[in-house]
Amino acid sequence: MRKPVRLSFIRPMEPELVEQPPKGDDWSHEVKFDGYRSQLVKDDEGIRIFTKAGIDWTAKYKPLAEEAASLKAGSFIIEGEMIVLNEKGLSNFDALRSAITRRPQDLYLVAFDLLHLNGHDLRDLPLQDRREVLQALIPAGGHIQFSEALPGAGDAVYHLACETNLEGIVSKRLDSVYRSGATMSWRKIKCYVEAEMDIIGVQREAGKPAMVLMADQGRYMGGAFVTFKADKRQALWDRVQGKAGAPPPKGLAKQKAEWLKPGLVGRVKFLKGEETLRHASLKDFREK
Incomplete structure (x- = not known):
């Protein structure tokens, strides 16, 4: 058997x-x-x-x-x-x-x-x-x-x-x-690609990696990790401080984030061929 x-x-x-x-x-x-x-x-x-x-x-x-x-x-x-x-x-x-x-x-x-x-x-x-x-x-x-x-x-x-x-x-x-x-x-x-997008918010929680929230021509794209060294990271937070206090964008009120007034742009590296940001990291930033 x-x-x-x-x-x-x-x-x-x-x-x-x-x-x-x-x-x-x-x-x-x-x-x-x-x-x-x-x-x-x-x-x-x-x-x-x-x-x-x-x-x-x-x-x-x-x-x-x-x-x-x-x-x-x-x-x-x-x-x-x-x-x-x-x-x-x-x-x-x-x-x-x-x-x-x-x-x-x-x-x-x-x-x-x-x-x-x-x-x-x-x-x-x-x-x-x-x-x-x-x-x-x-x-x-x-x-x-x-x-x-x-x-x-x-x-x-x-x-x-x-x-x-x-x-x-x-x-x-x-x-x-x-x-x-x-x-x-x-x-x-x-495969990755880099592009410039607007930084519309930041997420900083104890014990978690810092992240910026991005939008492209008004469309929310998701988050990108901040991996800068200390001096550049502090320069980013100084810029963020000057733009903090914006209301949550439409549809994003439930996100635990510090929302920013317009004017800060980030260059982000992310997985190619995606409709939203995946495996994304912030490479640089500038004022508009």
């Missing part, structure tokens, strides 16, 4: 954030999709889809769970990124949460690794071999898609990704085995 297959969530392997892609032919490079890291599990209990933290979100991803049941394997653990696409065909993080609750049929799971298949633990196999088996498992044309490696050297792939408004790339050693936790065998390189 066959022993029932029971598979458990595996803590993810985490790429380290670096400034530049690695060099050499020992690496593959994939698009860094802007979504929720997810783990797709099939065993004798059926299909389950877990978040990065191991929370069961199968009910939220019902259309994808139904599609996963048709993959031609008795059991598996597939890793991927849950995304929704915008009108340009790019992953859109801002629209993801509403898509999960209102239109889950529009979600895609971009699969990039295979940890378990038909009773076999594949984590000790090289990445290249795991992905080859994964690609053969996933049929074309569905909402579960294979994350293709991008051809070319890391620098060229990264440049192309940033030029086309992608979030960045993930570079992985072709011979890397799968181990939970942070690793330099996988590296993520994000």
Whole structure:
């Protein structure tokens, strides 16, 4: 009598954030999709889809769970990124949460690794071999898609990704085995852009990083961390003091912030391809 297959969530392997892609032919490079890291599990209990933290979100991803049941394997653990696409065909993080609750049929799971298949633990196999088996498992044309490696050297792939408004790339050693936790065998390189925006408020709370709140042509964009050294930071706070006392902008009264009168502009570095500021930091400031 066959022993029932029971598979458990595996803590993810985490790429380290670096400034530049690695060099050499020992690496593959994939698009860094802007979504929720997810783990797709099939065993004798059926299909389950877990978040990065191991929370069961199968009910939220019902259309994808139904599609996963048709993959031609008795059991598996597939890793991927849950995304929704915008009108340009790019992953859109801002629209993801509403898509999960209102239109889950529009979600895609971009699969990039295979940890378990038909009773076999594949984590000790090289990445290249795991992905080859994964690609053969996933049929074309569905909402579960294979994350293709991008051809070319890391620098060229990264440049192309940033030029086309992608979030960045993930570079992985072709011979890397799968181990939970942070690793330099996988590296993520994000695309950033810099722009000038109005500083409309500041948030300074004890024990938390200081942040400026930004607007672009009257539209609230979010916050950027202040990482200046002491002298430049003090110069910013002196400017802020001279402009403090403005009423909260419309729709932002619930924000715990010190609101500023117009006239202070900041140059902010933030993740490219986003509708609001993400992973943003203030690089400089000036008076209008």
